[in-house]
Amino acid sequence: MPLIGAAALALLALPWASPATAAVAGDDHPKNASASHAPYVTQAPIVMLKDLDSGQILFSRGASKRFAPASMTKVMTAYIVLDLIKKGQLSRDKLFTVDDATWKTWSARPRSSSMFLRAGEKVSVDDLLKGLITVSGNDAATALAVGIDGSEGAFTKRMNSMAAKLGMSSSNFGTASGWPDGGATKVTAGDLILLADRLIRDHPDGYARYFSIPKFRHGVSPDGKPIVQANRNPILGSVAGADGLKTGHTSEAGYCLLGSAKRDGRRLIMVVAGMTSEKARREEADRLMRWGFASGKAPAVAQDAHGGASRAASATRR
Numbered sequence: 001m002p003l004i005g006a007a008a009l010a011l012l013a014l015p016w017a018s019p020a021t022a023a024v025a026g027d028d029h030p031k032n033a034s035a036s037h038a039p040y041v042t043q044a045p046i047v048m049l050k051d052l053d054s055g056q057i058l059f060s061r062g063a064s065k066r067f068a069p070a071s072m073t074k075v076m077t078a079y080i081v082l083d084l085i086k087k088g089q090l091s092r093d094k095l096f097t098v099d100d101a102t103w104k105t106w107s108a109r110p111r112s113s114s115m116f117l118r119a120g121e122k123v124s125v126d127d128l129l130k131g132l133i134t135v136s137g138n139d140a141a142t143a144l145a146v147g148i149d150g151s152e153g154a155f156t157k158r159m160n161s162m163a164a165k166l167g168m169s170s171s172n173f174g175t176a177s178g179w180p181d182g183g184a185t186k187v188t189a190g191d192l193i194l195l196a197d198r199l200i201r202d203h204p205d206g207y208a209r210y211f212s213i214p215k216f217r218h219g220v221s222p223d224g225k226p227i228v229q230a231n232r233n234p235i236l237g238s239v240a241g242a243d244g245l246k247t248g249h250t251s252e253a254g255y256c257l258l259g260s261a262k263r264d265g266r267r268l269i270m271v272v273a274g275m276t277s278e279k280a281r282r283e284e285a286d287r288l289m290r291w292g293f294a295s296g297k298a299p300a301v302a303q304d305a306h307g308g309a310s311r312a313a314s315a316t317r318r
Contacts, residue, residue, distance in 0.1 A: 040291050044284050046273035048189040049292050052197055053266055058292050063189040066170055067273060070248030071113065071136045072192060072258045073178030073185055076159050079199045081129060081144055082206035083162070092126040096147030098139070106139040112179070115140050116219030116227055127218065129206075133246060134216040135229040141177035152176055163191070166198055180250050189271040192258050196245050196269045200260065211244030212236060234282035235259050239289045247281075248273075255281035261289055268292045 040049075046062040057063075084090035103119035106112060115131030117123060117139045125147075131140035145155035152175065159173040168191040174184030200207050214236065219227040234257065235242040241263035248256040255275040261268055270288055275281040 040288065042284065042288075044272055044275060044280075046189050046271065047284070047288065048193055049268060049270045049288055050193050050197075051266065051268055051292070052200070058268070058295060059288070060189075062273075063193075063271075064170070066186040066188055068180070068183070068185060068250060068253040069178055069187045069192065069273075070250045070253040070256055071138075071178045072187070072246050072248040072256055073173060073175065074132050074136065074141055075192070075195055075199065075246050075258060076163065076173060077141050077144060077155075077176045078129060078132060078206075078210065079195065079203070080155075080158060080162055081125065081148070082199070082203040084148065085125070085206070086203060090125060090148070092124065092129075094125045094147075095122040096125065096128065096143055097122050098143050099146060102139060102142045102146060105142065109138075112138045114138060115216070115229075117143060118219075129210050130213060130216050131218055133210045134213045134231045136232060136247065138177040138179055141175075145176040163195075166194060168194055178248060178250075180252055189273065192271050193269050196258055196260060199245075200267070200269075207244060211246075212242075233257070233259065234278070235261065235285050235289060238282075238286055241293075242289070245269075249278075257281055257285050259285055259289070261293075263293055266293070 040059045042061065044061070046065060046067060047059060048057065048061070048063045049059040050057050081090065085092060098117045098119055098121045100119045103117065106114055106117070113136035115128075115135055115137035117131075117137075123143065125144070128137075128140045128144050128147075131137035132144065142152055145152040149155040149158060155176050156173050159176070163171045163173065168187070171187040171191045172184060174181040178185060212233075213231060215228055215230045217226055217228045221227055232247045233242070233244070234247070239261050242259065242261040244260045245258045248258075254273065255278055256273040257271070259270050259272070268289060270285065270292070272281060272284050272288065275284060
């Protein structure tokens with residue numbers, strides 16, 4: 001094709017870009033579900049959207065880049081706990097006692113997410129899971145890790161073993177909570193999508209029980225009032241069918257979200273990471289999910305996050 005003709009075709013695509021988001025398309029070969037559906041345009045550094053039923057990657061940008069997941073780490077912690085429950089090795093009613101070290105660690109970090117556990121308090125696994133996911137309790141993550149394996153260090157070995165078993169080949173976990181650990185904890189968007197996929201498929205009851213609770217009550221404030229905290233997932237109640245999974249934020253990671261929604265029998269999972277504010281995260285996640293559901297059913301053969309063709313059935317079903 002003559003160079004002038006190619007340039008003209010490129011210019012024809014420009015009106016599709018939204019002025020509010022700037023014309024920056026995905027750099028990992030983003031796929032559009034239909035030729036008639038406008039392509040997704042974003043400035044977000046890491047974005048990935050997958051149709052679980054077909055296995056198609058609807059959009060991918062920076063999906064293989066390793067980054068700090070912040071509190072999205074807690075999805076792996078939850079997966080392990082749910083897996084132990086499913087195997088009969090742990091009961092939801094099991095009471096763990098909050099040790100002094102856990103209390104001292106998190107009470108000394110007043111700006112960290114917390115379910116306000118107290119030293120010596122006995123808390124059920126069920127409540128710890130609710131606190132872990134709904135209010136992103138760092139203290140809940142440590143209490144679960146210590147209660148299960150005796151120490152957080154031992155528990156992170158379990159996390160990394162599980163990551164390898166699930167095929168999360170680019171991920172490493174150094175904490176149960178996602179608190180900054182000098183760069184030890186790293187994941188990719190592709191690995192997070194895989195983890196969410198397996199959690200939803202392997203533990204559907206646990207997913208339904210813990211990942212879409214609108215608010216959680218635990219603890220008492222200094223003035224004697226019950227502490228009630230809202231779920232921080234910005235797509236719950238905003239995007240139709242949204243039912244999980246987990247936010248994350250640190251200065252290193254930025255504002256992140258591993259999210260999922262199911263509508264008319266179709267489930268999408270997304271990762272948005274490295275956003276500069278809660279507002280930017282919320283707007284990007286909302287727009288991405290709406291775009292994904294508007295794209296219609298995905299074809300049988302999809303482009304994966306690394307640019308290779310793969311059949312949907314073998315890509316996601318275990």
